[in-house]
Amino acid sequence: MLIAQISDTHILAKSSDLPEAAPRAEDLRRCIDDINGLDPLPDLVIHSGDTVQTGAASDYRHLTELLTPLRPPVFLTPGNRDHHGNFKAALKETCGELPFLHFVVDDFPVRLVALDTIDPGQRKGVFCAERLVWLDETLSAAPNRPTILFMHHPPFDVGPRYIDGYRNLADRDALADLIMRHPQVRRLVCGHCHRSSQRAWAGTEASTMASVARDVREGVDVARLAETPMYQLHAVSENGCVTTQTRLVIG
Template sequence: MGQDEGKDFNRFPKGADPAHLWGAGSEKDWMVIAQISDTHILARSSEQAVGAARAENLRRCIADINRGGVDVVVHTGDSVHHGMAEEYAHLREILADLEAPLFLIPGNRDRHGALRVAFDHLSYLPRNGDFLHYAVEDQPIRLVALDSVAAGERKGVFCARRLAWLEETLAREPDRPTILFIHHPPFDIARHYVGGYRRPEDARKLAAVVSRHPQIERLLCGHVHRLHRESWGGTVATTMPSVAVDLRKGVDKAIEAAPLYLLHVASGEDGLVSHTRVVTH
């Protein structure tokens, strides 16, 4: 597969059900992960026209995910736009319809404290401390969420404490297939995203950690609002368009009004394959 704008992602046929991947009546022998990102939800009381549109974009994605076949959903950050409690209340209301387990990480638009309060029912989120990263151990593929956010900083951060946590977490399960997800891509995307970390050495150190752990099957990122894939740190790294359609970049005009999300399908036969899921209903 290539390295730009998601040309090599498979696209589901219009109206197709995610469950069709293994066929009616067959025994499911793989894992399907839906990725959403950069929803940028506004408060229900917001008078901005885009507020209602963004909420509807997310609702349509959730309804499509609920059609069946998805095991877990990961949200790769910027869940709300201003980090306000009212926005998180609206977000939680929308996400309540999601049937699959949800695992989320903060983006630079998020606020750790408000996110913790709004999603205090999610037992995997750390109740205290400076970071919202964690590992999910009870799925066929191990999920490791890395917090790249620092207060007041738009760019990504990978400090010594984060490095130590990630190194220790990955070292505990060296033989388990793992997906790492993080908001800020630690690599450049030519013409679109350059120098995304506060210190260039942060991104290099993160790549070095990942390259030492070959069990990492994929790095999933958000932040850049566009589809991209490349080889990085000895694995494959991807970004996705924002679920918020008004903020999305680099999408074909034929589908520019339709929300979309990604499906990452893992199987012993094919490895990990990513699909773009365009929601047309």
């Protein structure tokens, strides 16, 4: 099974005259063209949040127009830049249901669970007791199926700038305790910090990826790759072993 991950596209309205608007749209367009040309084609695409910049409906109109050519199905979870209501209205069945936009994708060999770490108006991540109960019940329902979680805020530090990224640090500790009790979780994939990283966490593996939006990326050789969009490919074996490649969209 092959999963393409995009993140932090920070798309602006088509009418925006901000200098970053057109390059961000172009970065996403080029990633989608590249995904569509892969052989084998990914089974699905996940977007780990900050889909748009301001949360306005006009941002989402541009985002959905850009996503339309994507050949594999796409599933999305919000970031702190997203607006829950406008996100849900624009993306409909490709995300969860309010108030928390969690959901499960069950019709692939590996189970996918999208988690919503957003508290509207908060930049930092949140994973309250109600969300913990939902996740515990969801994971308990399929203890033998390899599972990948995706969410916006990493529940761990990613140096040098993403430190203590949760409003209540007890949230992320409780989430780690929960994941430790569900060994079928083979990977947690995140966005938000705009930087690629990989680490052991809570008895599983966790990763973050560089933003698709070039102007806010971190940890990338700007002298060589300033105009090279990038995204990640996660190849998942039948037993849930995940091998990740960062794909550079050159040319």
